Amino acid sequence: MVSVVMSVYNGTKDDYLHRSIPSILNQTFTDFEFIIIDDGSSDNSWEILRTYAAKDKRIKVFKNDRNRGISYSRNRGNDLARGKYIMIMDQDDDNQPDRMLKQVLYLEEHPWVDIVATPSITPFPWFGSPSVSVGKIPSEDEIKFSLFFSNNIGHPNIMVKRKFLTVHHIRYDEKIKCANDYDWLLQIRENKGRFAYMQEALFRYSGANYSATKKCSTESMRIQARFSGFRDENKRFCDIIYKILHTDIYADMFSSEYLKFLQDIENKAIKTKVCSRVVQ
Numbered sequence: 001m002v003s004v005v006m007s008v009y010n011g012t013k014d015d016y017l018h019r020s021i022p023s024i025l026n027q028t029f030t031d032f033e034f035i036i037i038d039d040g041s042s043d044n045s046w047e048i049l050r051t052y053a054a055k056d057k058r059i060k061v062f063k064n065d066r067n068r069g070i071s072y073s074r075n076r077g078n079d080l081a082r083g084k085y086i087m088i089m090d091q092d093d094d095n096q097p098d099r100m101l102k103q104v105l106y107l108e109e110h111p112w113v114d115i116v117a118t119p120s121i122t123p124f125p126w127f128g129s130p131s132v133s134v135g136k137i138p139s140e141d142e143i144k145f146s147l148f149f150s151n152n153i154g155h156p157n158i159m160v161k162r163k164f165l166t167v168h169h170i171r172y173d174e175k176i177k178c179a180n181d182y183d184w185l186l187q188i189r190e191n192k193g194r195f196a197y198m199q200e201a202l203f204r205y206s207g208a209n210y211s212a213t214k215k216c217s218t219e220s221m222r223i224q225a226r227f228s229g230f231r232d233e234n235k236r237f238c239d240i241i242y243k244i245l246h247t248d249i250y251a252d253m254f255s256s257e258y259l260k261f262l263q264d265i266e267n268k269a270i271k272t273k274v275c276s277r278v279v280q
Contacts, residue, residue: 002032003081006089007073023094029101040067071172099202155181
């Protein structure tokens, strides 16, 4: 039913692999294969992966001939996948035991949805203590609109229909050095993929890649420019935001929390000039 795909490069740091791999093997849902691509690690990651594979037949390990980058490795893993759904995993994160089960059930019960994300537990040191990034769960329209500003749904917390990726030839761009997951999500959006966000936090993000993510902001802007033509279809949504925030009869219909959420979107729209109505 599920193909879990994970790319590994020098994964022995801070013992990450001994947390991430067991968090998959210990899932309450058991009908899965676990495809792990070693991207030419220079530490003993390959030996660790082979040891796990020898103990559990659901693990299938592959080694690139050299370090080819995470996009190549993710594409290779997706090409090898045979499950109905692909569950994305990073080497330094881990999951709640029922993540796979609940995401599978969601997709089975909502067959029109192509990709579903779960909020994450984020033990970031700058927060002082672990926190859960749940807050307001965005609607599909809000997800699609917000994607023009940033990757607002994450990546290793996603489960997606493999058939959708295959039919639309959606692959990670191997020329992009960072923010390749953002480009991948925009491709799904471009091909009219249906998005959903679950209520429950089922994934724990280590925060290890935060510094690298911050460095990708310039690349993200280039990626946004590639898909700028799709901003036009959001004119209707921009107009709705404007009416809610600037017309009393509409504003009285929504909670203060929701109005703050829309205000944040409008501020971003002004900054990036996505919504002509808002900018005017």
